[in-house]
């Protein structure tokens with residue numbers, strides 16, 4: 217009998233790809249969007265997972281508004297922290313494995329190199345703290361838990377979600393520049409490893425099928441500044457807008473962000489899982505699907 221995966225947050229960038237990937241691998245897949253299951257409701261979560269009888273529950277739902285979280289930390293904590301406890305408790309009761317997703321923002325970015333799973337977290341923001349709380353809840357209640365930390369996710373579903381992604385934002389700003397004549401300003405003093413959602417879904421399914429548990433990094437293979445990432449996007453899209461490098465001091469945001477938060481996928485590599493393609497290949501694939 218095929219194994220059953222429940223995918224929470226199925227309408228998001230990653231949720232969409234998890235549904236596609238696990239279905240393609242022959243799993244029985246049941247997806248829930250926020251309307252079908254709000255994970256902040258512990259009774260609804262427990263009833264839903266008890267009825268579904270899944271082997272694995274993958275939680276791709278999240279509160280991702282990093283700057284807004286500074287003015288509403290409780291809202292972030294409810295979804296990214298306490299709701300993960302709801303899922304972990306219900307998974308334990310339903311004898312299902314919990315796969316949860318976290319972020320590079322659990323780190324403070326001071327290491328100056330890509331972070332490994334063994335590095336100690338030290339978040340700088342309400343969002344980062346809420347995501348770290350979610351990691352702890354996933355690990356506290358469910359023994360076979362897998363926590364996959366990722367970074368700068370972009371996937372085809374981001375064209376339609378309220379939050380979108382960095383590629384969509386750059387393409388939108390380039391379009392607006394034709395009338396506004398304003399340069400596009402992107403920070404050059406923050407480095408990340410942008411991650412293509414279909415590749416993250418593939419890596420996750422590989423981890424699950426190999427029985428890897430614990431904290432695992434699933435970031436894109438290339439570490440670069442957001443400014444260089446914007447340049448790469450425009451090159452791949454055949455666009456040439458006026459782009460200006462800025463920095464944290466000039467471009468203030470409500471939330472403090474780690475300066476260097478690329479992730480190194482040490483555990484996945486040690487498990488023999490194939491690396492993701494380079495970032496340019498991923499961006500070109502993304503643009504072909506638009």
Ligand SMILES: NC(=O)c1ccc[n+]([C@@H]2O[C@H](COP(=O)([O-])OP(=O)(O)OC[C@H]3O[C@@H](n4cnc5c(N)ncnc54)[C@H](OP(=O)(O)O)[C@@H]3O)[C@@H](O)[C@H]2O)c1
Nearest residue numbers: 225227228229230250254255277278317319366367368369
């Ligand atoms: N996007 C990034 O750059 C990034 C970076 C690092 C880590 N991550 C992590 O990667 C994972 C996937 O991110 P993503 O980019 O796929 O996010 P996304 O596209 O924003 O999708 C998140 C989904 O969660 C749903 N959701 C929010 N609150 C919910 C609730 N209370 N109950 C049920 N569903 C709820 C949202 O529904 P609505 O649209 O209805 O709100 C949305 O469909 C998350 O854990 C995120 O924290 C993302």
